[in-house]
Amino acid sequence: AARDQQQKANDARKELHALKRQLADVTNADDSAPQHGRKRKKMVDGGSEEDTKEIKKLGHKFVMMKMIWLPDLSGTIHTKLDDQYNPLERFENRASKVQGELADLLDLLPQKFHGEIMQSEWLIKTFHEAMQNQRSNTHTRLRSQCGPEIFDCTAIDLFSIESRRDKFRQMIGYVERDDGSARYDRFNVPLLHKNYNGSFDIETVFRGPILHLASLFGGHKCALLTTKALTAMKKTGKPNQATGQTVSHLWALDHCTPGSIGGTAIFARWAVSADTTLTAQGVQTGINWHADLEKYIQYLQNGLDKRKASVLKLFREWDELFFPDSETSLARNNDDEDREDQTTKDVMDMLDADEEEAPAEPQTDE
Template sequence: MAKKTLKRTRVDDSSSDSSEEETVNFDDMSLAQLKEALRDSQLKKNQAEKKMRQALGDITNTSDEENKRRKSKSKGNDAKRRKKRRRVGVRVRDDDSEAEKEGESGSEDGTGSGSEESHTDSDDDARDVVADVASLGRRFVMIKGLWINKSALKKEIDETYDAKKRFDSKQGIVQGQLRDLFDILPNHLDGKTRQKGWFRRAFLNGMSSQRSNTSTRVRRGAGDSIFKCSSADLLSPASRRQFREEIGWHELGDGESGEGDARARGEYASLDVPLLHQGGSKEYDIHTCFLNPVLMRLFAAIVRGPNAAAAMREAEDKGTDTASIAVPVTDNMERIHQISCTEPGAIAAASVLAIWGKSTDIKLQARGDHTNIDYEGRFNEYLEILTTGLHKKSPSILHVFAEWDRILFPDAEDSYAEPGRNHGRKKSDGFSRAMEALAAEEASLEGEGEIWPPSPNKVLSAGSG
């Protein structure tokens, strides 16, 4: 009888390529041993096939140990790449400086020889500076202007600039905007810094962010309180069309042509706008223009939040003086950006935003997408009227600033209408009475022949007696 044998493959778990074969003689085995040998052989076969399938299914076709080594190396490279990207992306530098582009460490991978702690501190400082500049852009939108000519961030100061001729030319407008920027530029950011690429990007990003937030607040966040209408009325261009006469629309006669939607039949006036006038005059009135309470509620909503506009509306409905409305105790844009009095740019911006808010235009941009209103041109026109009135000390314009400050900034230390009106700080009634008492005491002592002020020794001896 032929000798029956079975080849069994023994697999070493330490390597997929290591195996050896052994021969089992069936004739020397009992039935129980034979079954056990077959089961053992099948188990070994299954394990070998499973390991083979895993190896074939792995695109790296490497052992587990090699995979671990590769993953570990990959993580290290990723960390280096992340560090390099962070260094280049955050560093505040001039785009034209090749030395800064390559990094100061001289290392190709950008890791440098300094400590990770010092590098992180530098990154944090850079982020803080960029955030400061973006905040500067937001403040500019609120009190100086909704838009800025990009060249103003690159131009040098023209010493021959005349503020009274600001709006006579484009160059004059740019120089005026440059001075508006210098008015709010903090000491740690000098004039040369503003000409760098990173400054321009951060500043313009801040302006764009603030315009976006403002447009949302004017229509959605506080529109019902600002305009005293329902939120549904401001929801779509179709629903806002009902306000077009309020924002200056008027029909044109035969042969006339205008700009805006339905250009052949009408146009939007820039100053014959009821929404700008206290009392809603349809024609420009020097005594009431820029005094519509809508404009003040809108500005309050921007710098103090929607609740401020709602409180002002409620006070007006009750016949209460809105100047008594308290400033919210929480942080707001007014406190963050230290807005302390009414600026010409704030009034001009509020006027433009009020018109845009009730227009059929969708986006807040320099020219209306539906009405074709030149909002940037309107802003400059309103600003010119206000600043010219200030230069000439026009009573009507001074009254505009005085009324805005009376309602919005009653405790302001300064005002365009009355510079230094509180002489540095507002005196309380208690302070005034205390000073009067001191003056009376001084007069009394001088009348008695006392030396003023008394010597310390005399005060001490009087106390001991």
């Protein structure tokens, strides 16, 4: 009976498609398409259908592998590339951050989109919409669909601002001081660590088991995006075999990046935060998520660039877990010896140099 119903539904769908096609034929009857020569590709607001599709895909990939937000995409794209830009100084000031964003974009976009076309309204709009789309889909699926499985809680725990705040705020870095003030810390965060010992630790940071579960949403592995898959990973500690298409296949991913690990940390923290919307600056928590992400990327990129042992080890662990067959790991490909590790204090001094105090008084008036 079910198959009979399905067949009827399929027939109805086919009929609808046929009617739509007929309507399109009638609508297009007056189009004065060239009769000879090469067929022109259909243009959509300045870009061909294929190009639009490709830019959308790259926008999705950018969110998961580079940066969740680009605060001023148009401004960044219209910025002149500085030949003197030094990636090691990326996070020193706003200008160098923009140069870093531009470098990320140029790295991601194929050559054919460089130059004038990159500054076209069509490309910027398409890319921007794709980024928004990816953020929405990811955080909705992370919090609403698989949140209880990942964070080992009930759906009710994740439902309201108050329940998330009460149950999880310590987990995402909320600390109260002796003087009564409180704030959300960026690195002293239990959720980021494996076996958190009360403070930031370069040996355990970004190794929390919850991060590994949440990273399934970041395209880190051809894994089933279901509660069943999450349960399997919880049990075995490893992602299972994929069925169907996955983003790692679609986006041709074969290694983790500072943006993907840092982004996973932000998505995971946000999912159990009091914030209702995923904005660069959290409305309820006051957390500057974008700034936190920049700091995470800064820490990871700095460790890679300077061949710091703890960071290289971290990348090796993530790549072993999610891309065991990959030969392009950012940590594996360098023949240099690992260098002496930084101390936790050195790292904190570097990262806290320009840190702003973020208030942490969750609003509950929504």
